[in-house]
Amino acid sequence: MIKIVYMATPDIAINSLEKLIKDEDIEVCAVITQPDKPKGRGKKILPPPVKVCADTNNILCFQTEKISKDIELIKKLKELKPDFIVTFAFGQILSQEILDIPKYSTINLHASLLPKYRGANPIQRCLYNGDCKTGITTMLTVLELDAGDICETEEIDITENMNDIELKEIIGQKAPELICSTLKGLFSGKLKPEKQNKKNVTVAKKFTKEDGLINWKKSAAEIHNQVRSMVASPTAYTFFNGKMIKILKTKVLNREKNKEKESEITNVTKQGIEVKTPEGVLLIVSVKPESKAEMNAYDFANGVKIKPGMKFGV
Numbered sequence: 001m002i003k004i005v006y007m008a009t010p011d012i013a014i015n016s017l018e019k020l021i022k023d024e025d026i027e028v029c030a031v032i033t034q035p036d037k038p039k040g041r042g043k044k045i046l047p048p049p050v051k052v053c054a055d056t057n058n059i060l061c062f063q064t065e066k067i068s069k070d071i072e073l074i075k076k077l078k079e080l081k082p083d084f085i086v087t088f089a090f091g092q093i094l095s096q097e098i099l100d101i102p103k104y105s106t107i108n109l110h111a112s113l114l115p116k117y118r119g120a121n122p123i124q125r126c127l128y129n130g131d132c133k134t135g136i137t138t139m140l141t142v143l144e145l146d147a148g149d150i151c152e153t154e155e156i157d158i159t160e161n162m163n164d165i166e167l168k169e170i171i172g173q174k175a176p177e178l179i180c181s182t183l184k185g186l187f188s189g190k191l192k193p194e195k196q197n198k199k200n201v202t203v204a205k206k207f208t209k210e211d212g213l214i215n216w217k218k219s220a221a222e223i224h225n226q227v228r229s230m231v232a233s234p235t236a237y238t239f240f241n242g243k244m245i246k247i248l249k250t251k252v253l254n255r256e257k258n259k260e261k262e263s264e265i266t267n268v269t270k271q272g273i274e275v276k277t278p279e280g281v282l283l284i285v286s287v288k289p290e291s292k293a294e295m296n297a298y299d300f301a302n303g304v305k306i307k308p309g310m311k312f313g314v
Contacts, residue, residue: 001025001026001027002025002026002027002083002084002183002184002187003027003029003080003081003082003083003084004020004026004027004028004029004082004083004084004085004086004183005028005029005030005031005032005077005080005082005084005085005086005102006020006028006030006031006032006050006085006086006088007031007032007033007067007085007086007087007088007090007092007094008031008033008050008087008088008089008090009033009034009048009049009050009089009090009091010048010049010050010089010091011049011172012088012089012111012168012169012171012172012175013049013050013088013089013172013175014049014050014053014172015172015173015175015176016086016088016109016172016175016176016179017031017050017053017054017057018053018057018176019176019177019179019180020086020176020179020180021057021059023180025184026180026183028059029060029080029082030059030060030061030062030076030077030080030082031050031051031053031054031059031060031061031062032061032062032063032064032067032073032077032090033048033050033051033054033061033062033063033090034048034063034064034065034090034091034092035063035064035065036048036051036063047063048063051063062076064092066092067092067094067095067098068092068093068094068095068097068098074097074098074101077098077101078101081103082101082102082103083102083103083104083187084102084103084104084105084106084107084183084186084187085098085099085101085102085106085107085141086106086107086108086109086179086183087106087107087108087109087141088108088109088175088179089111093145094106094141096143099141099142099143104186104187105140105141105186106140106141107138107139107140107141107151107179107182107183107186108138108139108141108146108148109136109137109138109175109178109179110122110136110137110138110139110146111123111134111136111168111171112126112134112135112136112137112204113133113134113135113136113137113153113155114137114139114146114150114153114196115146115147115196115197115198115200115201115202116200116201116202117134117202117203117204118145118146118147118201118202118203118204119145119146119203119204119205119206120204120205120206121204121205121206121207122134122204123164123167123168123171124164124204124207124229124230124232125204125205125229126158126167126204127158127162127163127164127167127225127228127229128225128226128229128230129225130221130222130225131158132157132158133155133156133157133158134155134156134158134167135153135154135155135156136153136154136156136171136174136175136178137150137151137152137153138150138151138152138153138178138179138182139151139193139196140193147196148193148196149193149194149195149196150193150194150195150196151182151185151186151191151193152178152181152182152185152191153178154174154178156170156171156174160252161228161251162228163228163229163231163249164228164229164230164231164232165231165232168232207229207230207233207234208234209234211230211234212226212230212234212235212236212237213236213237213238214226214227214236214237214238214247214312214313216238216262216263216275216277216311216312216313217262217277217278218277218278219255219277219278219279219280220252220253220254220255220275220277220279220280220281220282221252221255221279221280223236223250223277223282224250224251224252224282227247227248227249227250228249228250231248231249235247235248235288238312238313239312239313240304240306240310240312241304243289243290244290245287245288245289245290245300245312246287246288246289247284247287248285248286248287248288248294249284249285249286250282250283250284250285251272251282251283251285252280252281252282252283253274253280253281253282253283254280254281255279255280256279256280256281257278257279258276258277258278258279258280258281262276262277262278263275263276263277263311263312263313264276264309264310264311265306265307265308265309265310265311265312266281266308267308268298268301268302268306268307268308269298270298271283271285271298272284272285272286272296272297272298273297273298273300273301273306275312284297285297287300
């Protein structure tokens with residue numbers, strides 16, 4: 001029986017926890033997660049999704065603001081004597097003291113094909129950059145961020161219109177098998193981790209609100225990638241008649257170079273609003289105007305009386 005402590009927080013990690021709990025060769029002796037936090041418009045204090053899952057399955061669960069400074073929790077972890085600690089979107093940095101607790105090692109699941117996209121935002125950055133492929137990696141955790149030896153990987157194809165929410169869901173579905181496979185391979189000694197190639201390292205920094213502002217001098221493909229990479233947060237946006245509009249869904253109609261000025265609206269159809277860029281035509285499919293709910297772009301255009309020749313970004 002492989003004894004583990006599972007450290008995670010958001011909903012992307014729930015499928016993996018449920019898989020680990022059900023696996024007859026694995027014992028989840030405890031779950032560690034973040035404290036309850038206010039969520040939604042009402043700012044209601046709610047527990048992390050992983051805590052809800054742990055409680056539902058009668059798994060011992062601890063919450064901590066900063067585990068590296070939580071003396072009592074560290075003491076408890078040492079008493080549990082796990083074979084492995086498994087982390088997946090936990091949201092806290094582990095100290096060397098914690099990394100030394102498990103008999104074998106601490107394993108992290110990272111949402112990219114390492115060494116590409118180390119850091120906090122791998123799911124969104126690969127979409128922003130227009131990658132056709134990403135994946136998930138299990139690795140040995142070390143103090144340097146996402147720099148540990150690679151255990152196993154699984155590739156994921158990225159389709160042209162896939163957004164960050166959809167990619168996150170796919171990763172959440174594929175992660176459980178890879179985590180279980182890695183644990184069993186390391187426990188049996190059959191799996192031999194390999195060092196990362198430092199020459200191929202890239203870093204995935206978090207987006208800021210300012211990153212969401214659309215630059216209409218970019219190509220239709222670049223703007224489309226920006227939009228689909230930020231649906232969850234911070235959301236791409238532009239301005240029309242001085243008011244901010246969040247852009248939630250787009251499509252690239254063509255990639256032909258245009259002599260006309262960027263951001264010019266050329267057509268409004270039931271499919272959406274067509275906008276020319278220096279390279280290609282972008283179709284805006286759905287939007288969220290200021291203080292309003294999400295709506296399709298056609299209804300928005302009719303409401304504010306958008307006509308060909310008008311421009312976004314002003």
